[in-house]
Amino acid sequence: MQLKSLTLSGFKSFGKTTIFEFSSPVTAIVGPNGSGKSNVVEAIRWVLGEQSMKSLRGKKGEDLIFNGSELSARLGRAEVKLVFDNSQRRFPLEFDDVVVARRVMRDGTNEYVLNGSVVRLKDIYGMLAVVGLGSTQHHIISQGEVDRILWASPRERQEMIEESLGLKEYHLKKREAERKLAETAANVRQVDLQRKELAPHLKYLALQSEKMRAHEDFKKELDEKVRRYISCEHATIIALEQMDREEEKPFLEKRKELEHEISVLTHEIHAAEKTYSGVHMNKEINEKLVDLDEKQKNLNRELGRVEGALLTEGNNEVGTVSPAEFLRELGDAILFVDGLMQKDSFESLKSGLKDIKVMLESLRKLCRGEKRAKEGDSGLREKKRVLGEQLREIEKKINDLREQQQEETTKRESILGELREQEHHIREYEHELESVREKLREVEFAKEKRHERRAELANFIRDMRIDGEQKTGNVFRDDAERHTLVRAIERLRIKLEEAGGIDGSVLKEFDETKNRDEFLERELEDLRKAVRSLEGLMKELDGTLKEKFVGGLRKINEQFQSYFKQMFGGGKASLYAVKPEKNEDGEEDNTAGGVEISVDVPRKRLRSLDMLSGGERALTSVALLFAMSAIHPPPFLVLDETDAALDEANSGRYGDLVDELSRKLQLVIITHNRQTMEHAGALFGVTMDSAGFSRILSLKFEEAKEYASTE
Structure with missing residues (x-):
């Protein structure tokens, strides 16, 4: 890789676009003082990210334009x-x-561009x-800074060496x-702080959510038990009503049967009463009996007088009485007594008793053997006979009438x-009917209780706000099971009331917070x-940095020793690392360590x-700089x-090192x-024209030599 070109446009003295082509390994830039040679160095320094305006001989970005x-x-x-x-x-x-x-604008705005795209520094x-x-x-040594590496602190010198070894990448990482x-x-502390701040509220919401979930569980359990109660109660009521109908049916039939029997007997009684009313004592018979009694009474009186007369006439005559006569007299007395027994009048009985006394007196006398006087007159005896026959006839009629x-x-x-x-029988039937009716009243009372129970169930469904069609469940085994379920429902309702109404948004907030x-x-x-x-x-980067730095420093040290001897014709030079000292806290002071020369x-x-x-100093700095660049x-x-x-x-020695x-x-x-x-293989001459622009003139020595040889 090599630097191909440098283009300056409006930078300091290069007001016009100027291009430097670097085609040779060594390029020299020459020119008189003040022509702008150092501006080329500063341009390279600036485009590579230099932030110190002092290093660029300016105070602000505008000074570079x-x-x-x-x-x-x-x-x-x-x-x-x-x-x-x-x-x-x-x-x-x-x-x-x-x-x-x-790029830099007059307002101080900077832009960094990489292959046409604006990027960050x-x-x-x-x-x-x-x-x-x-x-x-x-790698850029400005004018007057050749010994900058010697004057640098050990720490700064270490940074330069690390940068020359390409360890800057690791430092950036x-x-x-x-x-x-x-x-x-910081994020850990912030998140931890947020969790700590969230914890009390989350705990509160968790408690509320637990209550809410318990409330929901209670509500769900209550709903399940209520629906179970409703279905079972509904089935139980239906079963009880069916049982009531089955129990009522035989009693209704029995009542109907008894009522029919009573009705039949009542009709028979009414008919018998009518018959009884039709069977009554004949007034004619009663009247005849009264008339015959009166006649009998009169005849008895007459007979008594006749007998009295006969007795009177015979008082002084004593004689024997035949048995036939005695029996006749006794028979007449008996007939008289029988007739007297048929009478129901007190006066008749009193009169008859007197007549009986007379007869008995007559019989007593006969028993004594007193002789009856002869009948002075046969007419009395005849009359007595006639009267006796009349009495017997009357007696016979009376007996017939009495038999009738x-x-x-x-x-x-x-x-x-x-x-x-x-x-x-009617009383027995009515007693049995009353028992049946009592049973029917009990059944009716039970039916009324079923009706009330059904009404209570309807009110319960309305109070519990149960919607939808209710399914029929199993029948309660007994009242204990029903009461147990009712008590469980009441307990759940109490728990729900104790839990109180909790806003449903609490659960949502809890879920969100959780x-x-x-x-x-x-x-x-x-x-x-x-x-x-x-x-x-x-830790890995520190290890890599330490390893590469130690290895690189050893190589630089060897090369530095070689270049130093070459520059000075002998002598010694070395680099050595200085470990940082530990402070009072036992930690290493990174500013104190570095590389010494x-x-x-x-x-x-x-x-x-x-x-x-x-x-x-210049030779030592160049030897070290070249050693760093060589490694x-x-x-x-x-x-x-x-x-x-x-x-x-x-x-001369400097030039040899440049060639190497x-x-x-x-x-x-x-x-x-x-x-x-x-x-140098190429030479750029920099001059200043009359307009204040820096201009360049380039010359490649190889081309110049070829040109000179041709001439």
Whole structure:
């Protein structure tokens, strides 16, 4: 890879576009003082990212723009462009030519352009670090800075050496890793702080969510139990109603049967009562009996008087009484008593008793043997006989009438017995019917309870706000199972009331907050992994840097010793690393470590670099710079009058080193030294015209030699 060209447009004294073509390994730029030679070096330094305006001999970006002259106006911007040959792909870009450009406007605005695309300074640094062109710009030695590396601190010197070894890339990676590590650590703290801030609210939401989920579980369980209760209760009511109908049916049939039986018996009783009412004592018979009784009474009286008369007439006559006569008298008395027994009048009984007394008195006398007086008159006896026959006839009629009356009485009593029996059956039926009706009332009461239970179920469904068609479930085994389920429902309702109404958005907020916390937790874990990864990367980079630095420093040291002997004709020179000292905290102070230089000039005893002369300092710096460039050659090396302090002998040695180094890298040398110019393959002369513009004149020595030989 080589530097192909440099284009300046409006940069300082190069008001017009000027192009430097670098086709030779060594290019010399010459010209009188003030012509703008150093502006070329500063342009290269600036386009590669230099940020120090002091190093560019200015105070602000506007100072880099061509400011005009008496004959030309000032410009509005300045631009410098470097073109590199990237055919070997040393730059990590898939282009054969890499064009790096930088622009500055009057307002101080800067633009970095890479192959036509505006990029960041960071991108420029990262690309250049790969090929050893770092921010220290050790490969560009401006005028008067040839011994800058000697005056630098050990730490700055180490940075220059690391940059020359191409370790700047690792430092950038390390610095990027450190930046990312710091950012990641800050993010870890921030995320951890966010989690800590989120934790109390998440805990509160978790508690509320747990209550909400418990509320939902209770609600779900309640809904399940309520639906189960409704389905089972519905099935139970249907089963009980069916059982009531089955239980009621035989009682209804029995009631109907009993009512029919009672109705039949009632009709029979009514018919019997009508029959009984039709069977009554004949008034004619009663009237006849009364009339016959009266006649019998009169005849008895008459008979008593006749017998009394007969007794009176026979008081003084005593005689024997025949048995037939006694029996006749006794029979008459018995007939009289029978007739008397049929009478129901007290007066009749009283009169009859008197007659009986008379008869008994007559019979007593007969028993004593008193002789009855002869009937003075046969008419009394006849009358007595007639009266007896009349009495017997009347008695017979009375008996017939009484028999007829007795038959009617017996018939009435039979009808009454049947009525009493039927009434007894009716009472039995009514008693049984009352039992049936009691059972039916119990069934009706049970049906009313079912109706109330169904109404309670409907109210329960309405209160519980159960929608949709209710399915029929299993029948409750017993009331205990039903009451157990009801108590469970009541307990769940109490728990729901105790849980209170929780806004459904709490659960949503909890899920969002929990997801946020889980995201932060994952983010925190990722960040911690990133921290560990970055720490591992930094450790790996430190190891790589240390290994490459130690190896590179040893090689540079060997080359530095060789170049030093060549420049001084002997002597010794070496580089050695200085370990940083530890501070009070036991940590290494990175600003104290670095690389020190030790030189031993022939025929002199020097204790420090401060004792070197100007020429010796220049020779030592050039030897070290060339040694650094030889070990890890940069794309080019710019030397601005680094040979100004050299005498003729040392200038020869300087030229020899230039020739040797040009085999490894490309050199751009600004010089006034003729011996140095002889080692250049191309020569650019810079002059200042009357308009204040720097102009160039190029000459290739090979072409000039060919031209001279032809002449």
